[in-house]
């Protein structure tokens with residue numbers, strides 16, 4: 259139940275005020291409200307009260323699945339990755355594994371964990387169905403036992419990688435839909451995902467999964483209906499608006515591997531626009547970004563059109579992005595979490611274009627941020643710190659000219675899901691009571707961003723943390 263909550267002595271827009279929440283809304287921001295006016299009184303003790311943060315690009319079900327498996331991301335050496343896989347396989351072969359005998363391993367990074375082939379994987383896991391997901395989320399390596407379980411011989415040839423002799427290497431590329439059918443979509447609890455988001459002050463997310471499909475939509479609907487998933491959710495990967503969810507632009511993939519055709523893409527964009535909906539184009543590489551921007555301009559831009567990632571965006575496109583009002587949804591955390599890898603593999607000519615921030619803003623390009631979780635951590639505060647430092651895990655610097663101040667980076671999480679890159683939401687009367695309370699003033703948080711300072715989170719006026 260939401261009731262009336264009075265938050266006393268909170269810092270809002272630089273002033274100490276009392277804030278009354280009533281009926282899921284901010285009812286009053288001011289001073290001198292008597293505690294008896296509320297059912298619950300919270301002493302903020304000068305901590306900053308912010309609008310709840312919105313993560314503009316996540317994959318909720320992939321986050322849930324990853325929490326249910328083994329995550330190699332914390333493993334910093336090949337030996338540590340081997341140990342994690344071996345341990346998980348040992349558990350699965352002795353007990354009822356959570357996924358019906360399957361072990362799901364996520365976060366494999368060849369740069370940190372060394373080359374992984376079938377021989378190494380089989381040696382680690384033995385007769386156990388193990389699948390290892392590449393850190394990009396696009397590819398899986400299946401153990402020999404796992405290949406037999408799914409019947410890899412029947413897989414569409416386009417997703418199965420083969421060696422020179424024509425035999426499968428065990429790697430499956432862009433085969434999530436097929437694998438999901440073979441392994442089965444098991445309901446994963448979204449409660450842990452929701453708690454993880456609330457713990458860092460996130461009250462809303464945009465799920466950017468391209469083709470959600472009826473099964474996965476039903477999973478999200480059940481999670482919302484049961485109260486497992488308390489955040490507001492906007493969906494990009496559905497054809498029709500779904501009850502209980504915000505409706506975002508339609509996600510379309512611009513994928514070099516599948517072939518780039520600006521004319522065909524412009525046609526698809528125009529078709530989406532005719533349904534009075536904007537588009538969200540997944541574009542990462544230089545060629546993908548050029549294709550995406552060219553196609554939007556050819557179709558005629560619509561307010562709300564956006565580019566997901568824009569990881570290597572040529573400067574020449576900035577003027578067009580700005581003039582057309584296209585928002586770029588960036589992932590500031592990638593510089594920290596994947597920067598060492600990028601420094602090793604990205605074409606030197608492209609390095610200056612990598613994960614741009616400040617130069618976009620200087621050109622007047624609209625920006626908002628997402629984690630792409632589970633690709634990077636859901637923690638926006640770590641992402642904000644990285645946006646400021648532009649440092650990798652090992653401390654290397656990536657595009658230091660792209661640094662921004664922490665307040666600017668925070669703003670990337672404070673815009674409305676329907677208008678990322680637009681006006682910042684504020685704690686003001688009439689606003690939704692989706693709030694994040696810190697245990698320090700905002701200036702202190704921004705000087706050293708750290709999610710540990712998130713003291714409480716409200717969604718629709720209901721405290722969901724602690």
Ligand SMILES: [Zn+2]
Nearest residue numbers: 315317466630
């Ligand atoms: Zn994504």
